[in-house]
Amino acid sequence: MKNYRILLYYCYTHIQDPEQFREEHHRYCLENGILGRIIVAQEGLNGTVSGLKEDCEKYMHDLKADPRFSNTDFKIEAYEKHAFQKLHVRVKPEIVHSGLQHINPIKKTGVHLEPEEFKKLKNQQDVVLLDVRSNYEHNVGKFKNALTLDIENFRDFPEKIQELEHLKDKKIITYCTGGIKCEKASAYLLEQGFENVYQLHGGIIKYGLEAGGEDFEGKCYVFDNRIVVDINKVNPVTVSRCFICDTECDRMVNCANPICNNHVPICEKCGWEMEGACTPACKEHPEKRPYDGTGYYQKQMNGYNPYKGLIRKV
Structure with a gap:
C-alpha cells in the first residue's frame, strides 16, 4: 500500500526573516510527521519531503494558506514509506546554489510550458532542449536529442553560456528535475541576449506525472532515498x-x-x-x-x- 507521499516543490517569494521562518517551519514539520530537506532563503523556499498522505495534504494546505506561498506548485508521488530518515531545514543564501543572486525569477524568467505544451513543442525543428542539470544526473537519463552541459554543479552553468552562442536564433527550452534550476537558468539566458527562452514548468517529474514522460530516455535522478525514478511510460529506454x-x-x-x-x-x-x-x-x-x-x-x-x-x- 502506498500510504505515503513524496512532495517536490519550490516557491520564489520574499521571506523577510529566514531564520525565524526556519525555526517555525521546522517545528511544524516535527509536529506533523514531515521528513526531508528544505532550504529557506530570503528569495524563497525549496523542498523535497515525505510523510503519510494525510500529513502531506495538511502540509500543502497549510503552506499554501500563507499568501507568500499560495502559488506553490507541488509535484506529488505516492510511495510505500518515508523517502527520508531525517529532517533538515536550513537557511542558505539561495534556494538553489547558482551564484546568480542578482536574478529575480519573479520579475523575469523564461516562458513556462506546461507538460502538454512542452510535449507539442519539443520536437520542432527550431527548438533546442537544454538540460541544465549536473553530469551525474543527465548521465543516467535525459530527453531524446537534448543538449547537455559538462557541469559538476549548477553553479557552473553561467560559465557554459558561451558554448550556446550559436543557438541564439533558436527556441531554447530548459528543463531540470522539478523546475527550480530553470527559473534562474532561463532568466540568465535572457539576460545574456537569448530572446526565445522557455522552461518546462514543474520539470521532468511533472512531465512524467501529467504527460506520460514520452521521449525521456533512462531514469531521472532524485534527491531522496529512491536515487532514481522511472519517468517514461510511453517509450522507455536505458541510456x-x-x-x-x-x-x-x-x-x-x-x-x-x-x-x-x-x-x-x-x-x-x-x-x-x-x-x-x-x-x-x-x-x-x-x-x-x-x-x-x-x-x-x-x-x-x-x-x-x-x-x-x-x-x-x-
Whole structure:
C-alpha cells in the first residue's frame, strides 16, 4: 500500500526573516510527521519531503494558506514509506546554489510550458532542449536529442553560456528535475541576449506525472532515498551502463566511500561484489560505509542540530 507521499516543490517569494521562518517551519514539520530537506532563503523556499498522505495534504494546505506561498506548485508521488530518515531545514543564501543572486525569477524568467505544451513543442525543428542539470544526473537519463552541459554543479552553468552562442536564433527550452534550476537558468539566458527562452514548468517529474514522460530516455535522478525514478511510460529506454562491468544499467549508486561519494550507475551484481564501491581502492578505503544494496546514504548532519531553538515536548 502506498500510504505515503513524496512532495517536490519550490516557491520564489520574499521571506523577510529566514531564520525565524526556519525555526517555525521546522517545528511544524516535527509536529506533523514531515521528513526531508528544505532550504529557506530570503528569495524563497525549496523542498523535497515525505510523510503519510494525510500529513502531506495538511502540509500543502497549510503552506499554501500563507499568501507568500499560495502559488506553490507541488509535484506529488505516492510511495510505500518515508523517502527520508531525517529532517533538515536550513537557511542558505539561495534556494538553489547558482551564484546568480542578482536574478529575480519573479520579475523575469523564461516562458513556462506546461507538460502538454512542452510535449507539442519539443520536437520542432527550431527548438533546442537544454538540460541544465549536473553530469551525474543527465548521465543516467535525459530527453531524446537534448543538449547537455559538462557541469559538476549548477553553479557552473553561467560559465557554459558561451558554448550556446550559436543557438541564439533558436527556441531554447530548459528543463531540470522539478523546475527550480530553470527559473534562474532561463532568466540568465535572457539576460545574456537569448530572446526565445522557455522552461518546462514543474520539470521532468511533472512531465512524467501529467504527460506520460514520452521521449525521456533512462531514469531521472532524485534527491531522496529512491536515487532514481522511472519517468517514461510511453517509450522507455536505458541510456546508461554499469560503471564497473559496462553492461546496460540504470541503477544509480552513491559510492560507499564517503570521500569519493561518486554518483554512478552500478548493476546489482557489481554492487554486491564491490560492496557499493565504484573502484577497488574505494572498496578498501577504511571509511567505507556499509552497503545495504541500495547505494543510498543519509547525509551527515555536519553540526546541524534539528532541535536548535526548539522547546522539546515532555
